[in-house]
Amino acid sequence: xxxxxxxxxxxxxxxxxxxxxxxxxxxxxxxxxxxxxxxxxxxxxxxxxxxxxxxxxxxxxxxxxxxxxxxxxxxxxxxxxxxxxxxxxxxxxxxxxxxxxxxxxxxxxxxxxxxxxxxxxxxxxxxxxxxxxxxxxxxxxxxxxxxxxxxxxxxxxxxxxxxxxxxxxxxxxxxxxxxxxxxxxxxxxxxxxxxxxxxxxxxxxxxxxxxxxxxxxxxxxxxxxxxxxxxxxxxxxxxxxxxxxxxxxxxxxxxxxxxxxxxxxxxxxxxxxxxxxxxxxxxxxxxxxxxxxxxxxxxxxxxxxxxxxxxxxxxxxxxxxxxxxxxxxxxxxxxxxxxxxxxxxxxxxxxxxxxxxxxxxxxxxxxxxxxxxxxxxxxxxxxxxxxxxxxxxxxxxxxxxxxxxxxxxxxxxxxxxxxxxxxxxxxxxxxxxxxxxx
Numbered sequence: 448x449x450x451x452x453x454x455x456x457x458x459x460x461x462x463x464x465x466x467x468x469x470x471x472x473x474x475x476x477x478x479x480x481x482x483x484x485x486x487x488x489x490x491x492x493x494x495x496x497x498x499x500x501x502x503x504x505x506x507x508x509x510x511x512x513x514x515x516x517x518x519x520x521x522x523x524x525x526x527x528x529x530x531x532x533x534x535x536x537x538x539x540x541x542x543x544x545x546x547x548x549x550x551x552x553x554x555x556x557x558x559x560x561x562x563x564x565x566x567x568x569x570x571x572x573x574x575x576x577x578x579x580x581x582x583x584x585x586x587x588x589x590x591x592x593x594x595x596x597x598x599x600x601x602x603x604x605x606x607x608x609x610x611x612x613x614x615x616x617x618x619x620x621x622x623x624x625x626x627x628x629x630x631x632x633x634x635x636x637x638x639x640x641x642x643x644x645x646x647x648x649x650x651x652x653x654x655x656x657x658x659x660x661x662x663x664x665x666x667x668x669x670x671x672x673x674x675x676x677x678x679x680x681x682x683x684x685x686x687x688x689x690x691x692x693x694x695x696x697x698x699x700x701x702x703x704x705x706x707x708x709x710x711x712x713x714x715x716x717x718x719x720x721x722x723x724x725x726x727x728x729x730x731x732x733x734x735x736x737x738x739x740x741x742x743x744x745x746x747x748x749x750x751x752x753x754x755x756x757x758x759x760x761x762x763x764x765x766x767x768x769x770x771x772x773x774x775x776x777x778x779x780x781x782x783x784x785x786x787x788x789x790x791x792x793x794x795x796x797x798x799x800x801x802x803x804x805x806x807x808x809x810x811x812x813x814x815x816x817x818x819x820x821x822x823x824x825x826x827x828x829x830x831x832x833x834x835x836x837x838x839x840x841x842x843x844x845x846x847x848x849x850x851x852x853x854x855x856x857x858x859x860x861x862x863x864x865x866x867x868x869x870x871x872x873x874x875x876x877x878x879x880x881x882x883x884x885x
Contacts (some may be wrong), residue, residue, distance in 0.1 A: 495522055501542055504628040507575035509555045509566065516548045544559040547617070547624035549867070554613040556687035556870060558606060560728070565606070577610070582628060585614050585621040586649065605676055605685045612672035612689065615656055616696055616830070619646050619665075663699040670696050687727050690720050707769035710744045715774070718780045725783035732870050734784075734792055737777070739862045742797060746859060750852035771805050778812075786819040794825065801832050809833050809838050 468867035481493035488497065497700035499518055506512055523545075530536075533788035558565050568574065581588035592611045614621060626642060650657045652664035659665040673696075676689035717737045721730065748754050748765075756765055778796055781789055793812050813833055820826055 448806070453635070460789070499544070500628045503548075503624070505579060506582060508570055509552075509559070510554065512548055512551050515547075519548065543605060543620055543623040543627055546620050550613060550617045550620065550695075553870075554610065554692065558609060558691055558754040561605075561684040561688045561793075568602070568606075574606075574664050581610075581614060581621065585618055585625060586645075589614050589795055591617075601680070605680050605683065608672045608676050609685060609689060610694070612668075612670065612676075613692060615672065616668040616670075616692070618649070618668070622646060658699050660699060664697065667697050667699050676697065680738075687724050687729060690723060691729055691733075694720055704764050705769075706744070706765045707773050710741070710770060711773045711776075713740045714777050715742065720775060721784065722780050730784060731788055732866065734788060737797055737865055738792055739859065739866060741799075742855075742862075743773075743859050745799070746852060746855045749855055750848050754799075755804065767803050768803075771803060771808065774799065775808065790816070790820045794829065797829055801836070802830075804836070806833065806836065 479624060481487070481490060481496055484499075486493050486496055495518075499515060499522065502511070502515055502518075506515055545773040551698055555569070558569065562568070569578075577591055580591065589611055592607045594613070606618055622642060622645075632766060650659060656671055657663075658669055659666050670693045673689035676683075677686045680686055696716070698712065698715075700712075707821040714737060714790060717733050717740075720733060724730070742749075745754075748756075755767060774796060781792065793816055797809050797816065800806070810833060813829065816826060816829070823871070
């Protein structure tokens with residue numbers, strides 16, 4: 448082969464490589480991940496979120512909502528892993544659809560627990576159309592439900608109140624989810640300021656349904672419809688379902704850095720439910736949630752292995768006596784619950800009392816555990832810590848504290864995810880890796 452021919456071959460090879468590089472570059476540009484907050488309907492990379500939003504708009508059954516939650520979690524986790532692999536700062540889409548779906552699945556579960564036949568009832572054309580309308584315009588759905596709640600049929604009336612309460616309690620979130628889901632529909636409700644004003648006007652016009660004021664976040668639901676179910680159908684399972692859903696109502700007021708206040712406000716809804724329905728089938732789940740909530744409040748203390756600091760800028764003002772009072776008050780509200788349901792909670796409380804140097808309370812709970820809990824390594828370790836008054840050595844190393852806190856947070860979010868799955872019956876939903884890597 449002559450030098451000229453060889454040179455020609457080399458040029459052809461270089462040209463092919465360049466063309467392939469350009470082609471690959473163009474493909475990679477076409478396949479750039481879709482930005483959830485700014486979906487381009489002409490971008491093929493946006494197909495998955497487009498399908499999710501379209502399906503959300505049309506969803507009306509429990510199974511459809513479960514499927515959507517699975518798809519949404521998978522999309523979010525894939526996006527999270529992609530950004531980690533690219534060593535980019537993780538930026539995730541706003542969770543309006545996510546929160547809306549959690550609210551819907553929570554409501555469905557409460558409704559099904561009330562009457563098992565509601566799986567068929569809610570699949571009727573009338574209920575499907577109301578639920579579908581709520582995904583497109585929750586305000587319009589509430590108007591329609593107000594008419595249904597006047598029905599002489601007690602079942603229809605109770606379900607209408609249950610759904611109205613959920614919509615009222617999550618109105619702002621559900622309205623934002625509806626807006627996201629209408630991304631490819633011509634609408635006059637795209638302006639965020641207009642949507643915010645619409646919600647404010649609605650709150651102003653429905654003062655029986657919303658508490659207002661500086662610490663009420665623009666309007667907090669009063670729980671009026673849930674209370675109406677408890678009053679009108681006190682012997683029905685709907686009353687327990689309504690009381691359960693009422694626990695998610697956001698109270699007005701701020702704790703302003705007061706640790707005991709945060710702990711008390713977090714436990715208050717569970718306390719109220721357990722006082723009223725100590726025999727409820729919801730009790731085991733609520734106790735597990737309460738345990739996780741208490742653990743979550745103490746994570747900063749646990750990470751530093753210091754339960755006695757009076758003032759911690761990271762976890763708020765901290766007065767041991769105030770915190771112990773909250774724990775004892777909560778414990779007193781558990782008296783009517785079967786001992787077999789309380790063993791794990793009592794272990795947690797005894798452990799905290801020891802770490803807070805409240806040995807009298809720790810001994811009291813230990814006596815209870817000796818009576819009701821079977822002998823175990825865990826019980827022996829608790830006896831030993833009470834006997835020695837052991838307090839874990841305070842960690843001073845910043846890196847150690849950060850690593851310990853990260854591990855504790857991962858356990859906390861993993862437990863929360865498992866509890867959500869258990870309650871909502873979402874066997875196909877994986878724990879969200881986003882939560883586990885916060």
